[in-house]
Amino acid sequence: MNSREEIEHYKQKIKEIAGRENIIPGIHNYCDRWCERCAFVSRCTVGISESETESPDLDMKNKEFWEHLSLVFQATYEMIAEEAQETGIDLNTETTEYVQPVQRKSAAGKLAEKYGFRLLPWLKANHDLFVQKIESLLPANEQQIVSFEDAIEVIRWYSLFIAVKIHRATLPALGFDNDEIDLYDKNGSAKIALIGVSRSLEAFALLYNQLPEQEDEILGFLADLSRIQKLLKKAFPQALDFKRPGFDD
Numbered sequence: 001m002n003s004r005e006e007i008e009h010y011k012q013k014i015k016e017i018a019g020r021e022n023i024i025p026g027i028h029n030y031c032d033r034w035c036e037r038c039a040f041v042s043r044c045t046v047g048i049s050e051s052e053t054e055s056p057d058l059d060m061k062n063k064e065f066w067e068h069l070s071l072v073f074q075a076t077y078e079m080i081a082e083e084a085q086e087t088g089i090d091l092n093t094e095t096t097e098y099v100q101p102v103q104r105k106s107a108a109g110k111l112a113e114k115y116g117f118r119l120l121p122w123l124k125a126n127h128d129l130f131v132q133k134i135e136s137l138l139p140a141n142e143q144q145i146v147s148f149e150d151a152i153e154v155i156r157w158y159s160l161f162i163a164v165k166i167h168r169a170t171l172p173a174l175g176f177d178n179d180e181i182d183l184y185d186k187n188g189s190a191k192i193a194l195i196g197v198s199r200s201l202e203a204f205a206l207l208y209n210q211l212p213e214q215e216d217e218i219l220g221f222l223a224d225l226s227r228i229q230k231l232l233k234k235a236f237p238q239a240l241d242f243k244r245p246g247f248d249d
């Protein structure tokens, strides 16, 4: 297949997936993008696309990977442009106006960013300690090993995710014409950020018991997470009532 045929192939595939009976519309907007651990892969257009699209190894240096990704993005962009045109919006219209978006970071956003950028080097620096810990739990405590490894994975997964979602929740305006839609999106983004915070808190609580030699650092991360949680709940008091499509139905 040449590039054009591949783009058309992806467009057809995306349309076919979106038209399936059991799809939950919009489920991917307020999830944590952890598809490997998601119970809704078969009902999510993103999850299905990723599992059913033939994709070369996710090697960032792999030329084939980037070419493939570029085709998928192009197919997706063309579909959005076609839909926009049907509703009277021409995405190719030239504009001379450019309004610089104003983004002032919220206190929760700044703290979440600081937390994520402190956490990643800590995880890297303590890799050997984690391996030693797992070895010390062998062979009898299989369940404990699983919990320990899961806790590390959870913390790593949400390390920067929380800041990204807070950033989205605190954007000054998302360009929607309707304030209600805007608020809906902010609450949804704040809710998934809060979910990431609580899961990270729980995971750190487990590590606190397992890694006494890292007590001070872990307490520091727990304190950051608790503060982010408080700030977010204060800024988005309705976030926890938000019903995430699929997950909270």
Ligand code: SF4
Residues within 6 Å of the ligand: 027, 028, 031, 032, 033, 034, 035, 036, 038, 039, 040, 041, 044, 045, 046, 047, 048
């Ligand atoms: S809803 Fe589940 S399958 Fe879909 S993008 Fe999110 S984590 Fe992945």
